[in-house]
Amino acid sequence: MTKKAIIVGAGYAGVAAAIYLNKKGKKDDLEITLIDRNSYHTLLTELHEVAGNRQDEETVRISLKEIFRDTRVNLVQDSIDHFDFDNKKLVGAKEEYKYDYCIVAIGSKPAFYGIPGLEENAFTLWSFDDAVEIRNHIRDCFEKAGLEQDPQKRSSLLTFVVGGAGFTGVEMIGELAHWSKKLARENNIDHSEVRLILVDMLDRVLPALEEKNSVKAHKYMTDKLGIEIMLQTGINEMVGNKIITAKGEIKTDTLIWCAGVCCSSEADALGLERQGRGGRVKVDETARTEHEGVYAVGDCGALADDSGNPYAAMVENAIQSGDGAAANILREIRGQKPERVEVTFHGTMVCIGNYFAVSEIMGKKLPSWLSVVMKFLVNVHYLFEIMGFRGPFNYLKNELVERRQDKHFIEKHYSTKMQAWWLFPLRMFMGFYWLLEGIKKVTEGWFTGPKLAEFSGLSRGYQLAADAVSAATGGGLRIDEIFDIKLKIVNLEVAYASKMIEGAAVTKDMFAKIDIFNFGSFNLVPWIMESWALSSQGWEMFFQITVTLVEIILGLLLLSGSLTFLASVGTLGMMAMFVTSTGLYYHTWWLGFAAIATMGGAGRAFGMDHYLLPWLNRVWESIWKSRKLKLFFPRQKKSIRKNKQK
Template identity: 35%
Template structure:
């Protein structure tokens, strides 16, 4: 059978979602090929650009390499190129550097900020429609605050330190909130009073955050007021200049930083395909997300215009809308291939969430649950993480979690910095070395002398391993002797010390075991794993070797997380076996403490872990490139 090719243009939210789902559906159909074309070699998580612009996360946090996303998909070809035309008559997608025949094509080239022709925005303003624009904005803010800190002229100083966001939608609200979070760090770096750096949101409408329930919007507005963000309603910007902006009431406002977030329009690329367009240049589709000009061409995401409610507005240009349109299109592509009935687009919005900085958000879930603060912020993160689950990318989910929760500085995360890995791990080095030394000291008597565990002398005090005896009394006596490690001398035993619970050794008392006998379930498992003395002798030697290796690794700072976790696991096992005492329970929190990366300070993990991350990553995912040309991800 001749191979069929489904071409997807645009690696945005809709394009990645559709490519993953189609690749999964056709993974056992070698006659189907999915070709993903984008001008970048990465997918940009556009809804988090404000975090990059405000210096909260690494610059590459929103970049997700396509090779990583599709590294095991043999039926996906990646092409880094710019599409110039779609030859509908010959069913060919034409790029600047190639041609790709298609059976069906999905167009999801996205949108860009719309300044509605406002004078000066292009020359002096900033937008947040791409990764490059986020970096440009970040560098600009660093520059103007640095200049403002040493500016003597009061008017120029004020303009340099005033930051204005136009628009109170998702992007505008989240951007100004994140920049406000950055304020204190910027002030400290430039020896400024933080109050000098001012933030203003300007909205043409009489209300703000109009995508939210009014009560939720009011909560957000109160929070912004508490953060001293100046919110100005009924305020339109009519002109932008280098050091000031013109307002619709005829006045001016001093600022060297205007961030325009007051609307979006279809990518200009949409106009070159010769298809019918509607509001803001978006390509008009029918209810099946097909272009009304070509039933083999599906249009999804922000560039698509389906007037579902006949109100001239089209579906909202948000991530949920992009995913819904992509889901409809891919179902209909499959239905067409299989001769089945197509399904119409149906909007399904589970809620709306808006963050205002790293520690506060408002959320409306299913138009029923209204959250704010910590829980709303948590839900927003969970929704972001859910997308990576939907596209089967555990790698990107893992790194999202690291960057949002563990690699943030200056307390700018959900837990206010309490779980950040940027704490100084140097002070855990003594704990790590002490814990390793404890293992080695404990093993000293196990490797030499009469107490060696490398001889064929039973050291494990389990009753089923004891030699058979002639009477029940002597059997009980032998078991007791083995458990205590004391030899029977036939002489009268001295009075035993009182067994007492304690977390430190008490003179004159015997320490209390965590369990004086094994729980029944653990007894059954252990008896299966160690059924006789031969296995017991092997386990004694093996356990001793493992303990020595753990001790050496901890002292050297090698695989510290793994060896610390093994320490916790072994101590729990010893406790359940009835061979561990409360006075030594400190080993568990000590080992957990050493799991915080302590091996990277005066330890081998400083070099070994980065080496493994680099080489194992290349082995699994292949080498990343700036350009992908008809490249099939490695299998």
């Protein structure tokens, strides 16, 4: 009999649980349904980038249809108003849903701690709509301030306060500090009029990190970004555009509240036992609630560590608890006993603007530049898990090329866009070159007899090459060195090779050669050639046939525009092989530079990559998500059921 598993909430925990059930439960008779009020999954950890106008808002919301394409997961857009656990039924605004197993992953909401006026007057950064609203409001403040003549109103418009010096608050104020410079310039405002304030009642910023990292972040924000940091300062009340603290008043039109979360308001409809200040749902060590078959995960579930302390409301906890609950559901279906859900935190990273970050990974503090890289890698890994190659590609493109904020000199140049069809003639020319080179070798007998030794003469020393030519022609090969750079391990030589007949040069070609791992008389590449590639006629034939086939394949790939990036990398590899073995004549140097150019998507214009790459990504997704190889895909896309109102 088919079992029904319903997941409520498409946050980090809910998406992780749905992916796990689909991937690991493919042999189980299981119907999987994911219900959320929205049709998209929001990257909550990147909301500050939208609020600070670093990224377009579409970069932080990912269509659930795209995530669960080619899976067994049924998507329903609805909000659950009542959880009838006794009858194993969920009552939504549009329909009722029967289940055998339920994972509650409804997330959290900002906590206002009963501070008067805060919920009514402050902005929060906890949803897609929040981020867009903050961004639009900040832009409006600068535009109004640019026209405002009243000094007090102008000051209030240009004063921005962020409440909470945790991860979200610090990242938000960091984005705002960078964007404010551009906004001030665009609205003819002296940036010295802009006041950025970070307020927290604790005694240091980023209290979850070690003190050394906390001090490092504090210093960067104050010294480099000009942020005022008010610690041990609690907000007592907010009245209109006035914040009242124990140390005085701050007049501002903007307070962004990032000082803590509590269980989502939807949890009130659960009727489950809650615990702690945040009102999270009480669960046992398996993430199961007091009701059979019902699990609470992520920010709404109070899953505890060995000491009995609930795990922090962080992404790693959400993903791992979602996976753990899904695994226990599969165990129950298979008649096994649910197991303890273990959460392992690998580290934390906090980016303060574009170029600075602090992190603690596996107990190690990383330098700022590496922390920024790690933040990128973590996001790339997560997006790859839920979307395949498309997710990381789009993310890196948005972060490195399409970022909205001011860019430094190098970024302005490397992020300049060019239409791929301009590269079409170059790609075709490269393809013809490789194809003709391969065909030429076939006609010269590279498939029928040894040719590699003669072709590789330069790799075994100039004198050997000269002797070979002399014996064959009665002349010689004269090497006229132009210059060289000798670094012991790596040596670069540029010279003219002149073919001599009866003392006269009949040809003269410039070439370059790089010797790597060159120690005295030992040279790595010639050693490999002589002791392996040229060690026997069989090996020689194998390598020369391989080279010929590679040239033909590269030509066909480039001409058809198929896997152009790999073909371009292959071209660079061939150039590297030639320059370290036979030497590379100047009339082929252009190939290396052309290969770099065609790596940038040249096959998407008038090439098969336009169709092939999306198809390959779908094939990969089918393997990754469902552990099944699918080569053909129906035209219709996965839909989200939007039931009519009851």
